[in-house]
Amino acid sequence: MRAVIIVLAGVLFAFAGRAQEYDVVLANGRVMDPGSGLDGVRSVGIRGAKIAAISETPLQGRSVVDCAGLVVAPGFIDLHSHGQTPENYRFKAKDGVTTALELEVGVSPVPEWYHAREGKALINFGATSGHIPARIAVMHDSGTLLPRDEAVNRAATPEEVRQTYELVRTGLDEGALGIGMGIAYVPLATREEILQLFGLAAERKAVIYVHMRNGGPVEPGVVDALQEVIADAAATGASVHVVHITSMAIRETPLCLRMIEGARQRGIDITTEMYPYTAGMTDLGSAIFAEGWQAKQGGIGYGDLQWALTGERLTAETFARYRKIGGMVAIHSIPEEVVRQTIANPLVMIASDGILNNGKGHPRAAGTYARVLGRYVREQHALTLMDALRKMTVMPADRLGMPNKGRIAVGADADVTVFDPARVADKATFENPAQYSQGISYVLVNGTLVVNHGELVDGIAPGQPVRRPVVK
Numbered sequence: 001m002r003a004v005i006i007v008l009a010g011v012l013f014a015f016a017g018r019a020q021e022y023d024v025v026l027a028n029g030r031v032m033d034p035g036s037g038l039d040g041v042r043s044v045g046i047r048g049a050k051i052a053a054i055s056e057t058p059l060q061g062r063s064v065v066d067c068a069g070l071v072v073a074p075g076f077i078d079l080h081s082h083g084q085t086p087e088n089y090r091f092k093a094k095d096g097v098t099t100a101l102e103l104e105v106g107v108s109p110v111p112e113w114y115h116a117r118e119g120k121a122l123i124n125f126g127a128t129s130g131h132i133p134a135r136i137a138v139m140h141d142s143g144t145l146l147p148r149d150e151a152v153n154r155a156a157t158p159e160e161v162r163q164t165y166e167l168v169r170t171g172l173d174e175g176a177l178g179i180g181m182g183i184a185y186v187p188l189a190t191r192e193e194i195l196q197l198f199g200l201a202a203e204r205k206a207v208i209y210v211h212m213r214n215g216g217p218v219e220p221g222v223v224d225a226l227q228e229v230i231a232d233a234a235a236t237g238a239s240v241h242v243v244h245i246t247s248m249a250i251r252e253t254p255l256c257l258r259m260i261e262g263a264r265q266r267g268i269d270i271t272t273e274m275y276p277y278t279a280g281m282t283d284l285g286s287a288i289f290a291e292g293w294q295a296k297q298g299g300i301g302y303g304d305l306q307w308a309l310t311g312e313r314l315t316a317e318t319f320a321r322y323r324k325i326g327g328m329v330a331i332h333s334i335p336e337e338v339v340r341q342t343i344a345n346p347l348v349m350i351a352s353d354g355i356l357n358n359g360k361g362h363p364r365a366a367g368t369y370a371r372v373l374g375r376y377v378r379e380q381h382a383l384t385l386m387d388a389l390r391k392m393t394v395m396p397a398d399r400l401g402m403p404n405k406g407r408i409a410v411g412a413d414a415d416v417t418v419f420d421p422a423r424v425a426d427k428a429t430f431e432n433p434a435q436y437s438q439g440i441s442y443v444l445v446n447g448t449l450v451v452n453h454g455e456l457v458d459g460i461a462p463g464q465p466v467r468r469p470v471v472k
C-alpha cells in the first residue's frame with residue numbers, strides 16, 4: 001500500500017513538473033470556434049492528440065507555432081469525399097481538411113476498407129456502409145465506384161434485395177458511419193426497398209446519406225425525390241442527410257430548402273450540404289445520362305458536359321463514344337446565383353464530393369474549402385467567416401454525433417486548421433484540378449502537423465479511422 005502511495009506521488013510530482021509545457025502551442029492566432037462562438041486572440045496548447053488549453057496568456061511548448069495574423073479554426077470535416085487515396089488526402093490537407101469521409105456512395109465490405117488505410121493515412125478517414133457497392137457485388141455489375149450495367153438495367157430479384165440488405169446491415173454493425181445511398185444510380189431500386197433501409201437506419205440510430213432518386217425541374221424530379229426521403233424519414237424515424245442539394249435541385253434549390261426547413265420544424269432530422277461550384281461531375285457511363293438527361297439537368301446540352309480526362313467539351317458524337325467507355329464528366333448546370341444564395345443559407349453545410357485520379361477530376365477535390373473562404377467570404381461577402389467555418393466544422397461534427405470533433409475546446413481532438421484570411425484561395429480549375437489551395441498555413445491532425453509553413457509534411461500518417469459512435 002505504502003509503495004503504491006509513493007509511486008503515485010512520484011507520478012503526480014513528475015506530472016506537475018511539466019504540467020505547463022505542451023507538445024505544440026499555436027501562439028497568438030485569432031481563434032474562431034463556431035461551436036462556442038469564441039472569436040479572439042488566444043494561444044492553444046496541445047498535448048498528445050488533444051487540445052489541452054486555450055489561453056489569453058502565453059503558453060510554454062516544446063514546439064511553438066507563431067499564428068499572429070492567422071485564423072486558428074477547427075480542422076474542416078468533409079462529409080462527402082470519394083477520394084480516399086494518399087493523393088486525395090494530400091490535396092484535402094492542403095485545403096484545410098483534417099477528416100475526409102466517403103458517406104454518399106459508401107463502401108462494402110467495411111472492415112477491409114478501414115484496414116487498408118489504418119496507420120497509413122495523412123488525415124482522418126471513414127465511410128458508410130454503402131447500398132451501391134453492396135448492390136454492385138450482389139448483382140455482379142461491372143462498375144467500380146458506380147453501377148454501369150446489371151444493377152442499372154434490371155430489377156433486383158427478392159433474393160438479391162435480401163442479400164443487399166444483409167451486406168448493408170453487416171457493414172453498419174461493423175462500425176460504418178451510417179448508410180450510404182445513391183438511388184439515382186440504381187433507378188430500379190423500389191420505394192419499398194429504400195424504405196426498408198431507412199427502417200434499418202432508424203433501428204440502429206444511424207444516419208442515411210442520400211443522393212436522391214431524381215433531380216431537376218421535370219417530374220419525376222427533385223421535388224418528388226425529396227418528398228420520398230422526407231416521407232421515409234417521417235415513417236421510420238431515421239435521420240437523413242441529403243447530399244449536394246444544388247446539383248440535384250438546380251433552380252429548384254430555394255424550394256427544396258424550404259421543404260427541408262419545414263420538415264425540420266416538424267421534427268424530422270434532415271440536413272443537407274453543397275459544394276461551391278457551378279458544375280457537378282459524375283460517370284458518363286452511369287444511369288444519370290439515360291435518355292432525357294438534358295431536361296433533367298435543368299435544360300442543358302452536350303456542350304455543357306466537359307470530359308475530365310482532356311478538358312474538352314462534348315458533342316453528340318463524343319457523348320455517344322465516351323458513354324460506352326465511361327469516365328468522369330463535369331456537368332455545367334448550376335447557376336452562379338444559386339451557388340451564392342445557397343452558400344449563405346444557415347441550413348447548408350459545405351462538402352466537396354471530390355475525387356482525383358492521377359490528377360484528373362473536378363476542382364472541388366482540391367479547392368472546395370479555400371474557395372468558400374476566399375471567393376465567397378472575402379471577395380463576395382456572401383456569408384461571414386464564422387458562418388462559413390460553422391458549415392465546415394461543428395455542423396458536420398454534430399451530424400456525425402461527434403462532440404470531440406469540429407471544435408477548438410479543451411478535450412477536443414487536436415484537428416486544427418490555421419489559415420491566412422487575406423490570402424486563402426482555391427487554385428484548382430476544371431482544366432487543371434490538381435492544384436493545391438493557397439493560404440492554408442498549418443494543419444494538425446490528432447496533434448501532428450501535416451501542413452507546416454504552408455508545405456505538406458512527408459512520411460507521416462497521423463490520420464485515424466472514424467467509426468460510428470455506439471448510440472444507446
Ligand SMILES: [Zn+2]
Binds near residue numbers: 104182211
Ligand atoms: Zn452524388
